[in-house]
Amino acid sequence: MAEIDTAFSSAKPERAKPAELVQLIVFRLGDEDYGIRIEQVKEVTVTPDVARMPKTPPFIKGIANLRGDIIAIIDLEERFNLRPAGRPLPERSYTVAVEAADYTLGLMVREVPRPLTMPLSQIEAAPEFVQDSSTRDKYLEGIAKLPEGGIIIVLDMRKLLTPSEVMRLPGKVASS
Amino acid sequence: MKTRDQEYRELFMAEALEYYDSMSRHLSELERNPNAGPALNELFRLMHNLKANARAMGFTDLGEIAHHLETIFGLIRDKEREFSGALIKVVFAGVDALGSMIRAVGASQPLPDATALLENLDRVVRGEAPVLDEAEAGETEEESNRKMELSDLVYIQVKKLDNLLNLVGELVIDRDRIMTLAQELDNPALLATAQHLFRISDDLQYSVMDARLVGVGVLLNKFPRVVRDVASAEDKEVELTLSGQDVQIDRNILQIITDALLHLVRNAVSHGLETTENRLKAGKPVVGKLTLSAMTERDDVLLQVRDDGRGIDTEAVRRKAVERGLTTAHTAAGLDKEAVWAFLFEPGFSMAQKVTDISGRGVGLDVVKLALDSLGGQLRVDSEMGVGTTFTLVLPTSIAVKGALLVEVDERPYAIPLMHTDTVLALHPGQISVVGGVMVTHLHEQSVPLVPLRQLLYDEGVEPLPAANKSDIEGTQHVLVVNYNNRRLGLVVDRFMRQQNIVIKPLSKPLDTIDLFGGVTLLGSGQVCLVLDVPALTRLFLAKRP
Numbered sequence: 001m002a003e004i005d006t007a008f009s010s011a012k013p014e015r016a017k018p019a020e021l022v023q024l025i026v027f028r029l030g031d032e033d034y035g036i037r038i039e040q041v042k043e044v045t046v047t048p049d050v051a052r053m054p055k056t057p058p059f060i061k062g063i064a065n066l067r068g069d070i071i072a073i074i075d076l077e078e079r080f081n082l083r084p085a086g087r088p089l090p091e092r093s094y095t096v097a098v099e100a101a102d103y104t105l106g107l108m109v110r111e112v113p114r115p116l117t118m119p120l121s122q123i124e125a126a127p128e129f130v131q132d133s134s135t136r137d138k139y140l141e142g143i144a145k146l147p148e149g150g151i152i153i154v155l156d157m158r159k160l161l162t163p164s165e166v167m168r169l170p171g172k173v174a175s176s
Numbered sequence: 177m178k179t180r181d182q183e184y185r186e187l188f189m190a191e192a193l194e195y196y197d198s199m200s201r202h203l204s205e206l207e208r209n210p211n212a213g214p215a216l217n218e219l220f221r222l223m224h225n226l227k228a229n230a231r232a233m234g235f236t237d238l239g240e241i242a243h244h245l246e247t248i249f250g251l252i253r254d255k256e257r258e259f260s261g262a263l264i265k266v267v268f269a270g271v272d273a274l275g276s277m278i279r280a281v282g283a284s285q286p287l288p289d290a291t292a293l294l295e296n297l298d299r300v301v302r303g304e305a306p307v308l309d310e311a312e313a314g315e316t317e318e319e320s321n322r323k324m325e326l327s328d329l330v331y332i333q334v335k336k337l338d339n340l341l342n343l344v345g346e347l348v349i350d351r352d353r354i355m356t357l358a359q360e361l362d363n364p365a366l367l368a369t370a371q372h373l374f375r376i377s378d379d380l381q382y383s384v385m386d387a388r389l390v391g392v393g394v395l396l397n398k399f400p401r402v403v404r405d406v407a408s409a410e411d412k413e414v415e416l417t418l419s420g421q422d423v424q425i426d427r428n429i430l431q432i433i434t435d436a437l438l439h440l441v442r443n444a445v446s447h448g449l450e451t452t453e454n455r456l457k458a459g460k461p462v463v464g465k466l467t468l469s470a471m472t473e474r475d476d477v478l479l480q481v482r483d484d485g486r487g488i489d490t491e492a493v494r495r496k497a498v499e500r501g502l503t504t505a506h507t508a509a510g511l512d513k514e515a516v517w518a519f520l521f522e523p524g525f526s527m528a529q530k531v532t533d534i535s536g537r538g539v540g541l542d543v544v545k546l547a548l549d550s551l552g553g554q555l556r557v558d559s560e561m562g563v564g565t566t567f568t569l570v571l572p573t574s575i576a577v578k579g580a581l582l583v584e585v586d587e588r589p590y591a592i593p594l595m596h597t598d599t600v601l602a603l604h605p606g607q608i609s610v611v612g613g614v615m616v617t618h619l620h621e622q623s624v625p626l627v628p629l630r631q632l633l634y635d636e637g638v639e640p641l642p643a644a645n646k647s648d649i650e651g652t653q654h655v656l657v658v659n660y661n662n663r664r665l666g667l668v669v670d671r672f673m674r675q676q677n678i679v680i681k682p683l684s685k686p687l688d689t690i691d692l693f694g695g696v697t698l699l700g701s702g703q704v705c706l707v708l709d710v711p712a713l714t715r716l717f718l719a720k721r722p
Contacts, residue, residue, distance in 0.1 A: 051588060051704040054633035055690050063687065063696060065704050070696050072687050103685040 019119040027113035030082030033152045040157040042097040073106040190329035192278045195222045210259040220249040238277045244297035345679040352700035385574045392470040393421025406445040413463045420470030436547040440481040448485035477571045484564040514662040517557045521545040582673035589705045596710035598657040605649040613643030613722035626666035643722040660714040
């Protein structure tokens with residue numbers, strides 16, 4: 001589905017070369033751009049039919065059949081309270097299937113995610129005060145500044161998607 | 177399909193041929209080194225096993241030869257005979273005869289006559305000189321070729337079969353999808369191919385399932401020893417009867433219930449059966465009877481552990497349940513005996529007065545329950561004071577494919593394994609009464625609580641469900657009555673869809689912590705369908721009833 005722009009065809013970037021490149025899959029949550037390293041992305045697809053899953057927090061939209069694998073689909077806008085008022089997810093949304101440690105999860109996003117290649121040096125560690133004050137602190141790998149202006153918040157999926165993290169249930173009381 | 181008889185014959189053949197190969201190998205070694213102890217022991221063991229197998233299959237002559245050879249190897253081991261001279265020739269002739277007899281069994285031919293050989297073997301056993309017929313010494317080329325035959329059976333790791341079964345499961349899901357698509361597209365050629373695919377994958381599925389089946393006997397036959405040990409530790413006399421060893425079941429299911437069965441058997445000997453003294457007092461025979469039997473019932477396998485002991489003291493269990501705070505004295509008083517017995521399977525519930533080596537540590541019957549729940553099986557208890565207790569494990573024959581009833585709630589399908597379904601009802605409001613905020617209907621003189629599945633699944637929080645109101649019940653109510661641990665519960669659904677065989681896929685992380693679902697299955701339409709776990713649903717209802 002996603003056409004990945006392979007900017008570096010030579011698989012081995014040489015050490016001497018200062019510009020080590022990273023490839024990100026960039027998508028929009030709320031009014032901000034977020035990125036995930038392409039190694040952590042398995043597939044990008046139109047969101048398949050999602051079956052609602054009882055006894056799960058509201059940001060878990062349910063489960064879907066992705067090429068025979070049953071994966072949980074989660075809505076990060078809802079998870080992080082980023083949903084702009086009056087703008088529900090569109091009928092046709094997209095799902096970024098990301099690989100956590102030993103399972104796959106689908107992230108529901110509102111626009112077609114796009115690939116982006118940039119020098120690693122462009123990603124800066126998130127400023128201390130953001131790290132401390134944000135609910136997203138632990139999952140931030142850094143913030144990428146784009147030459148043409150604007151920023152991309154780079155998420156570290158492996159920290160975002162630990163089972164306890166996913167199942168941490170804001171506003172939801174344990175069921176049993 | 178092969179008959180069981182044929183299958184046993186093949187199993188016998190496979191083992192016998194292996195024994196035969198080993199015998200030839202060890203015999204050659206013994207010939208080189210007549211004092212090779214390990215080879216001698218091995219030959220003795222092989223003869224003994226072959227003898228037992230042959231006799232069990234009714235091949236008397238084969239058994240006799242093996243018996244004689246066993247005796248001879250025993251004598252050599254005890255240094256009463258020497259592996260030399262004429263004895264070697266007779267022994268080799270004996271082993272060759274075993275080989276040709278085994279092959280005759282495999283070819284379903286009559287066994288060759290062995291009178292002369294048996295007489296010679298007798299002579300050797302008695303210490304006389306055998307009568308050797310020189311003409312027999314030469315071996316035809318055909319005979320030596322036969323010795324190179326490979327067995328018709330292969331041993332295979334269960335892991336490989338598991339993998340095969342998983343793949344077949346995936347295939348079946350895709351097949352159903354293709355079938356649906358073909359019907360939608362309405363292309364005759366595609367439809368014909370899809371139907372062919374359907375048949376082939378069906379056959380494949382059953383072949384793989386069949387390959388995984390083993391006789392329950394492989395587990396049951398381990399019990400005589402267990403029973404003996406427990407009985408002697410408890411100083412009781414127990415007669416164990418086994419039956420239905422040839423009932424077929426998936427190997428992994430047998431593996432999963434091994435501990436449960438072990439527990440039930442130990443429990444029966446140590447708690448179920450009375451002491452010799454008490455048996456005499458009660459006017460019962462001194463020797464306690466324990467029966468382990470397997471049988472098939474529809475698509476299920478029943479495993480029964482029956483003792484003729486003291487039976488369950490229902491009143492004692494009732495008191496204990498109240499003591500342990502599992503129920504109130506008031507509720508307990510109104511429970512029937514089946515409901516009381518269900519407490520026996522609560523975690524940590526033990527009726528033992530003292531802790532022994534064998535049982536009575538407060539860990540117990542809940543292990544049995546858990547094992548059965550994980551398989552989607554059922555447990556039945558039947559007991560009469562002073563007469564005995566019977567535990568019946570109801571097990572699926574195969575793990576992979578389960579019959580399920582598909583129901584619909586809010587336009588979403590849910591599957592409920594048939595193992596736990598009792599009956600379906602269409603009730604008009606007049607047949608439903610509301611008792612203490614719970615809808616109740618009467619079925620076979622028993623009151624069954626009803627709960628809308630929608631509420632059970634989607635009402636969040638720990639607070640009780642909203643009380644039902646008689647005036648809210650409108651129109652026909654579609655009710656699926658499920659049964660768990662002798663408790664019946666009616667689930668109100670929007671409609672019944674159909675009955676179908678489903679392949680259950682386990683939920684992957686992080687959703688696998690939600691115990692309400694036994695897994696998911698994919699329907700032919702490609703739709704994801706949650707498989708409900710009846711034990712968890714029942715527990716949820718009990719926890720949240722108004």
